[in-house]
Amino acid sequence: MENNGNLTPYTLNDSQITALEQHYGPFSAMSEAHKQTFIKRLGHFIGSKRIVGVEGQEMFTAIEALVCAEAIRMTMGLSHYLLPHFSVIMVYPKAYYSFVTGLEHAGEVDLRRGVIKLAWVDFGTGIGDQTDGRNLAIHEFAHAIFFQNLMKDREAGYISGQVLAEWKAIAMREMPDVVDNEEHFIREYGGTNIDEFFAVSSEHFFEQPDQFKAEHPELYNILTKIYKQDPAARTHS
Numbered sequence: 001m002e003n004n005g006n007l008t009p010y011t012l013n014d015s016q017i018t019a020l021e022q023h024y025g026p027f028s029a030m031s032e033a034h035k036q037t038f039i040k041r042l043g044h045f046i047g048s049k050r051i052v053g054v055e056g057q058e059m060f061t062a063i064e065a066l067v068c069a070e071a072i073r074m075t076m077g078l079s080h081y082l083l084p085h086f087s088v089i090m091v092y093p094k095a096y097y098s099f100v101t102g103l104e105h106a107g108e109v110d111l112r113r114g115v116i117k118l119a120w121v122d123f124g125t126g127i128g129d130q131t132d133g134r135n136l137a138i139h140e141f142a143h144a145i146f147f148q149n150l151m152k153d154r155e156a157g158y159i160s161g162q163v164l165a166e167w168k169a170i171a172m173r174e175m176p177d178v179v180d181n182e183e184h185f186i187r188e189y190g191g192t193n194i195d196e197f198f199a200v201s202s203e204h205f206f207e208q209p210d211q212f213k214a215e216h217p218e219l220y221n222i223l224t225k226i227y228k229q230d231p232a233a234r235t236h237s
């Protein structure tokens with residue numbers, strides 16, 4: 001499948017911008033300059049992907065823009081943001097049966113085939129509430145960003161190895177507590193394994209930065225180095 005991260009010219013149309021303004025809170029909260037960068041990056045990102053509705057899911061350009069928006073917010077601090085390994089985004093209407101795991105899934109990152117899958121209903125719940133620390137798109141794109149960083153292609157290695165090692169040490173220390181303590185700030189699913197710990201922490205990081213920073217400053221700080229942005233600082237500016 002063609003996917004080399006080429007920057008196919010793609011400009012967002014009016015219905016895509018309107019969809020972002022109306023349904024994607026982080027966009028409407030951005031400064032005008034920040035919005036322009038966001039729009040440009042989102043255009044490149046959409047232009048480099050094949051975004052398909054499956055199992056009857058209708059697709060509109062507005063849906064494409066919304067589905068990809070979190071990937072752009074999350075990578076705004078990074079020089080690389082196209083995630084070229086993941087050339088296809090599949091949108092399901094609702095949770096679907098996965099032949100890989102034999103379970104119902106709301107989302108999935110298929111590393112082997114380079115596919116990111118999202119269920120539209122769960123996606124919507126995730127971006128609709130930007131403060132509950134649950135966000136399907138952030139979760140799946142966090143997996144994709146993490147894996148892309150390890151790939152041996154031109155977008156690999158945008159997160160420093162030293163920072164990742166530091167993060168891993170903190171994660172290994174924190175994970176048992178996530179499993180044992182149901183009051184833990186990071187929700188329990190994050191204790192499943194180190195990949196899930198990264199994805200779930202990322203949901204909390206972008207949606208609840210103030211509380212995260214107050215409760216787990218060390219983990220919060222290392223995530224600011226991974227994503228090269230500080231969402232808590234933004235909420236105060």
Ligand SMILES: [Zn+2]
Pocket residue numbers: 139143195196199
């Ligand atoms: Zn996951």
